[in-house]
Amino acid sequence: EAGVVQSPRYKIIEKKQPVAFWCNPISGHNTLYWYLQNLGQGPELLIRYENEEAVDDSQLPKDRFSAERLKGVDSTLKIQPAELGDSAVYLCASSLEGTLTGELFFGEGSRLTVL
Amino acid sequence: KQEVTQIPAALSVPEGENLVLNCSFTDSAIYNLQWFRQDPGKGLTSLLLIQSSQREQTSGRLNASLDKSSGRSTLYIAASQPGDSATYLCAVKASRGSYIPTFGRGTSLIVHP
Numbered sequence: 001e002a003g004v005v006q007s008p009r010y011k012i013i014e015k016k017q018p019v020a021f022w023c024n025p026i027s028g029h030n031t032l033y034w035y036l037q038n039l040g041q042g043p044e045l046l047i048r049y050e051n052e053e054a055v056d057d058s059q060l061p062k063d064r065f066s067a068e069r070l071k072g073v074d075s076t077l078k079i080q081p082a083e084l085g086d087s088a089v090y091l092c093a094s095s096l097e098g099t100l101t102g103e104l105f106f107g108e109g110s111r112l113t114v115l
Numbered sequence: 116k117q118e119v120t121q122i123p124a125a126l127s128v129p130e131g132e133n134l135v136l137n138c139s140f141t142d143s144a145i146y147n148l149q150w151f152r153q154d155p156g157k158g159l160t161s162l163l164l165i166q167s168s169q170r171e172q173t174s175g176r177l178n179a180s181l182d183k184s185s186g187r188s189t190l191y192i193a194a195s196q197p198g199d200s201a202t203y204l205c206a207v208k209a210s211r212g213s214y215i216p217t218f219g220r221g222t223s224l225i226v227h228p
Contacts, residue, residue: 006158048215103149109158
């Protein structure tokens with residue numbers, strides 16, 4: 001069974017440029033998360049989807065960040081325009097909620113460097 | 116708001132030692148607690164998940180325990196090996212409110228030969 005797939009793995013852009021990250025969760029997982037991880041820190045939630053509905057997005061900087069989850073499967077996270085402080089790793093995770101475990105599975109992450 | 120703390124922040128030990136990593140949380144109303152491993156430049160790999168009704172889980176040389184009343188979990192690594200070198204993170208999912216998994220900052224482990 002394929003795990004959570006993210007792309008691109010690495011992205012280097014100039015400040016003020018746009019960038020987009022893509023995530024394909026584990027097949028059948030109804031809940032999808034985008035986390036931000038800075039060096040030496042634990043992941044911090046940006047947004048959580050239940051199927052196609054964003055149910056937790058209070059930590060998403062909505063002036064420059066946007067996300068969507070089409071048909072409750074793949075998701076895209078966009079930043080426009082990027083700032084120097086956005087340099088970090090963007091992690092996607094998925095889980096099957098409503099089951100006994102609700103175990104969380106992560107992708108490899110997308111590392112963003114803003115110059 | 117749930118707060119998760121991991122102690123120690125870093126640990127360096129010789130090969131063969133038995134280790135205990137600690138995770139504490141402020142709100143005992145949890146749904147589950149999950150331990151992860153993260154290698155440099157990689158994503159998080161799930162190691163063990165403990166449901167709120169469970170006291171411990173074991174996988175190979177790893178054993179995780181949960182004490183909700185005291186807000187603590189420990190990850191025990193037996194007979195450590197250099198390949199165990201990584202950062203270990205715990206995540207606590209609340210059983211009320213937003214049900215968001217909240218992470219600690221992790222413990223960076225180095226096992227030297």
